[in-house]
Amino acid sequence: MSSALGIVSFSGSHIYVEGLQDYRSIGAFSFLGRYRAIDFPISNMTNSGIDRIQVYINQMPRSLVEHLGTGRHYNINSKRGRLHLLFPLFNGSNPIYETDIAAYMNNLPCIENAHDEYVVIAPNYMIFKQDFDELLQKHIDSGADITLLYHTVDNAREAYLNCDMLTLNRQKGVLSIDKNRGNAKNRNIFMDTYVMKRELFIELIQKAAKLSSMYTLPQIINATCEDLDIRGVAHRGFFAAITDLKSYYDSNLSMIDAKTRESLFDEDWPIYTRTNDSCPSHYFDTASINTSIVSNGCLIKGAVENSIVGRGCTIENGAVVKNCVVLHGSHIGENVHIENQIIDTFAKVIHGQEIIGAPEHPGYIRKDDLL
């Protein structure tokens, strides 16, 4: 059992995923048909022996709360461990006040009353695999005050916009944390993942709250870079930040490639999720499918290519689904031809028509919509 308290944070108000986020927070976004984004940070924690986990929920809580439930499916010891859902009470109608610091201040007693020496903080909108126990050990061994996890990318001009990035010195000391504005291609994207002593964490959030109501955790840490020993640790393996429709679409479809998939999923590092008890999927004689990932409970009569199909979808006779992310419960009617789209849950596309988007700008079909 780890000596760290796990904290799952939410995406700040600078991130908005068109369409999808109108219905749920990014942590509740479906990933690869079967999972939700938040399954990754929580499974990373429980696999690392972190059994006491606080999940901060800022907006549209229904689908996230439904999914998390008691947290039993995450393999948390039901007596010693706990999945604690915390709902900050943001006052004021301006989203600028809905910061992570405000959420932590709002629930300060829950953080103060924890007994763990350390905190490990990870976001609910980034998909990656990380052994936090190993990261904690690295942190302790280095003697640093704060350890930050980052991923080096070479496409920061067009991707990871609005994410934070780290500027490091040669010894991996963090010099600053700034926003990625897309003005260089090689960047160290900050994964919103922190390790520090719980006491220091409390000190920082109190200090930030005093300085400005708009302050965020990365901002206060940036402001203390000169006084504290803050170090970066590079992450290896698959990394995706879901910050817009394109990154959501790409990260899902990228899983079709075996090598990419294996850099995220590992038999010895299971990703837990809530079971829906769906029956297996049924392919009919008329089906034709390749290069796809399909969840249970589907009825497939048409053609599917290079797509992710969620639980309980129906693809009718003569339909063609290509380069799509189809979320659970959707229905693609007879002879519908649909390409480069994200189809949100329980949408019905039934009238024979062509809906073809550009792969660079995938289209979005609303939840429960009838087309």
Place this chain on the structure above:
Amino acid sequence: MKQNNMLAMILAGGRGSRLHELTNKVAKPAVSYGGKYRIIDFPLSNCANSGIDVVGVLTQYESILLNSYVAAGGRWGLDARDSGVFVLPPREKADSDLDVYRGTADAISQNIDFIDKYDPEHVLILSGDHIYKMDYSKMLAYHNSCKADATIAVIEVPMREASRFGIMNTDEEGRIVEFEEKPAQPKSNLASMGIYIFNWKLLRKMLLADMKDSDSNHDFGKDIIPSLLNDDKRLYAYKYKGYWKDVGTIDSLWEANMDLLDSDNALDLGDSQWKIYTEDTTTLPHIIGPDAVIKNAYITQGCMIDGEVRNSVLFTGAKVGAGAKIIDSVLMPDAVVEEGAVVTRALVADRIRIGKDAIVGSADSENIELVAKRVKGAE
């Protein structure tokens, strides 16, 4: 228990020896079925969906896997307060030595103390070997409306097959007047499904008497039902309509899986109002490669398909290599068919590997080939 005052006992001790190697290490109720299920998921889910929340499972043959499997009652939602799935293997008692269950009735007799603890009004006796969906609360309502002492679920079978079953002869009101085990000249086609509701007080008395009877086989069909009829008790037949299968042989297990490929099959596992619950595995959704061909198939999570699958059922974690062909076959959990191999009319057991370019089974075989050992492929 409070809901309907009925407790269920599932008889799950049988080996199912005609399933050959499939039941070498596990009892028949634990055999896999339908892609992601085990046979015992059906009676357990039926109980949960019928509002029965205390279930005893009587295990005997090769029970390690079965015991640990059913003990996790949360899988079927049977883990609320005063609810649970209780594993009941034979045990040593203060007043008797450790003994095996000598018959279906004896298995219940040896657990009278367990049932008494709950003091139910009715006891539902089920078999752990059958695939079907049934609302037992409707059967209980029928039992009560008939003021019956015992009610037996029956299914109409084709007359020519009736002599393979225990047949109930009833009067026009559905009261059972005669029971015949595998009659040569059947008088009716109402076959017993091995599902009984008894008034517990009466059954308890019968079981105590049966335990002392040295001539008894301690069997519900052979002893308890005939002596209830002898005593002129009110026994009623509850007619069940729908899918019901006893998968006693490799051929019938294969057939029951193939039934799922008919989209109008009466079992309808996709019914969201009567789900069958099972173990939750952490596998990925199934992954379909660029050259895959899938026609008429039932496929579940954890599968990886790079070859061709026709008219087949693939269980959790089954893998089909590039160029391999699976035709009219069943691949059980984690079975692997390597590149270029061809599997026809076969049932490949759990974790069995079929090597590269190997050929298994044939299209014109009379029986389904059970593959329970590794098949070596080309080097």
